[in-house]
Structures are given as C-alpha cells and as structure tokens.
Amino acid sequence: MRSNIALALAALSISTASAQPNHAHRRLHNRAATVASVLSSKAILQGQNSPTGSIRLGGGGDYEVEFTNDSDENELVLLIWNMAAGGGEYSGNAITSCSWCNGQAPAISVPLAKSTNGQNNSVTVSFDSGLSGGWGAAYADTPSTMDVEGSGGQLPNTIQEFTFAPEGVVDTSREIYPQGHHVAAQGPQCGTSTSECVFTCDDSDAACTYGYLLHNCSGPGQQGENTQNGGCAAGQPGQSKWTVSFKN
Numbered sequence: 457m458r459s460n461i462a463l464a465l466a467a468l469s470i471s472t473a474s475a476q477p478n479h480a481h482r483r484l485h486n487r488a489a490t491v492a493s494v495l496s497s498k499a500i501l502q503g504q505n506s507p508t509g510s511i512r513l514g515g516g517g518d519y520e521v522e523f524t525n526d527s528d529e530n531e532l533v534l535l536i537w538n539m540a541a542g543g544g545e546y547s548g549n550a551i552t553s554c555s556w557c558n559g560q561a562p563a564i565s566v567p568l569a570k571s572t573n574g575q576n577n578s579v580t581v582s583f584d585s586g587l588s589g590g591w592g593a594a595y596a597d598t599p600s601t602m603d604v605e606g607s608g609g610q611l612p613n614t615i616q617e618f619t620f621a622p623e624g625v626v627d628t629s630r631e632i633y634p635q636g637h638h639v640a641a642q643g644p645q646c647g648t649s650t651s652e653c654v655f656t657c658d659d660s661d662a663a664c665t666y667g668y669l670l671h672n673c674s675g676p677g678q679q680g681e682n683t684q685n686g687g688c689a690a691g692q693p694g695q696s697k698w699t700v701s702f703k704n
C-alpha cells in the first residue's frame with residue numbers, strides 16, 4: 457500500500473513539473489484524485505472544504521493561517537478539524553470533530569504542494585473567532601489511522617491544536633505519534649513546534665492518552681510550562697496572522 461502512495465505522489469510531481477497552462481484542468485483533476493487516494497489509503501475521510509464555513513480556504517477571517525510545505529515531500533495533504541462545542545464529542549453535522557478523522561470528515565483536506573518555478577503554493581485558511589480544533593498533514597509515510605494501535609482513528613502524525621480566541625493558545629502535540637514529522641507555527645507573539653510549547657508523553661517513545669506534559673513553553677506569550685494545559689497565545693482576532701511550516 458505504501459509503495460502505491462509513493463508512486464501516486466511521484467506521478468503527481470512529474471505532472472506538476474511538466475504542466476503547461478492548458479493542462480491546468482487535468483492537473484487539478486489529478487491532484488483531487490491524488491488527495492482522495494492518499495486519504496482513503498490512510499482511512500481518513502475527505503474534508504468538507506466549505507467556502508463559507510467557520511473554517512474556510514482563503515484569507516480575511518478573524519484568524520488567518522498560511523500553511524507551507526517546507527518538507528522534501530512533493531505533496532502533503534493538509535487536514536484541519538474543528539472540535540465540537542463541549543469538548544470534541546461527535547456532533548454529526550455542521551461542526552466537525554475530526555481528530556478522529558476516520559469517522560468524522562475534517563473541515564479541510566487540501567493538497568499542499570511544494571513551490572516550484574517561483575510559484576507560491578502556500579495555502580491560507582481563515583478561522584472564525586471562538587473555534588477550537590487542530591491541524592496536521594498526511595505525508596507519504598503517514599500510516600493508516602487503522603494501523604496505529606491506540607490512535608483511535610486520529611491522524612498518526614505530529615498535530616497542532618488551536619483555540620482561536622483572545623485568551624486562546626496554539627500548541628503542538630506529539631502524543632498520538634511521537635515519531636511524527638516536524639512542524640513549526642509562528643504567531644504574532646510566539647511560536648510552537650516539535651520542540652517549543654510541545655506536549656510529549658512521559659515515556660516519549662510511546663503514544664499516550666494520559667501522562668503528558670507541555671515543554672519549553674515559558675517565553676513571552678507562552679504559558680503552561682510542565683502542565684497539561686497551555687501553549688502560545690493565539691492573539692487578537694483581526695490582527696493575528698499565523699504561519700505553519702510542515703517539515704521533514
């Protein structure tokens with residue numbers, strides 16, 4: 457299964473690199489097909505990708521996040537999910553709660569291509585104030601959600617969690633899959649990454665549901681050193697542009 461994914465990604469990079477403008481339609485089609493096959497191979501549902509949802513593609517929202525691909529991978533699939541009000545229980549319809557992406561569609565699932573030939577392929581997403589949720593990326597080597605014991609269907613990779621509100625924070629979690637990829641987010645006051653404002657398990661080699669602590673989170677705008685809550689300040693709505701870089 458994994459080698460099929462690698463082949464699909466390799467094919468995509470060739471079509472992207474050699475694409476002419478009049479092949480744009482085919483390229484988009486190929487890319488959508490690739491996202492679908494990558495996600496289904498990992499037992500992750502496709503995102504709602506609503507143009508008008510509380511989490512939506514494009515800028516101009518209360519909170520804006522620009523995602524870039526800074527890994528060596530040709531194409532990642534960016535996943536963003538929204539916790540249901542009340543702590544993330546399944547809510548069924550408009551509000552998604554896909555840390556458990558195998559059973560609940562994420563708000564967003566889009567390809568995150570490398571920038572080539574001077575093209576800026578970063579993806580900007582808007583968030584309404586007051587939302588909590590998370591994001592992460594499916595890489596070629598990200599296992600299926602069904603193959604990782606204890607993940608309960610969560611994305612088996614490093615994830616970042618957000619509460620976009622004036623008192624909210626953004627943090628990084630290695631709890632689900634401690635061997636996951638590197639990611640770094642920068643906000644208006646501070647940052648969080650796989651080594652900063654990061655939750656790790658007490659036994660850092662194993663995934664955990666309990667027994668985790670926040671580390672390296674005591675700089676300006678950061679709160680919660682060695683606690684089970686905290687992160688880097690989200691900032692004020694309308695003034696808070698974040699950048700997120702997915703790395704190797």
Ligand SMILES: *[C@@H]1O[C@H](CO)[C@@H](O)[C@H](O)[C@H]1NC(C)=O
Nearest residue numbers: 515522524576577578579580
């Ligand atoms: C890429 O484009 C976005 C707007 O779509 C912009 O905010 C960002 O600064 C650009 N990034 C680079 C590296 O040029």
Ligand SMILES: *[C@@H]1O[C@H](CO)[C@@H](O)[C@H](O)[C@H]1NC(C)=O
Nearest residue numbers: 650651652654655656671672
């Ligand atoms: C905390 O930061 C130090 C210094 O940068 C680093 O060596 C360490 O690995 C970090 N801790 C975690 C849990 O990432």
Ligand SMILES: *[C@H]1O[C@H](CO)[C@@H](O)[C@H](O)[C@H]1NC(C)=O
Nearest residue numbers: 524525526527570571577578
């Ligand atoms: C990914 O794209 C961003 C801009 O969108 C660029 O700055 C970065 O260098 C690219 N990463 C790679 C590995 O090409």
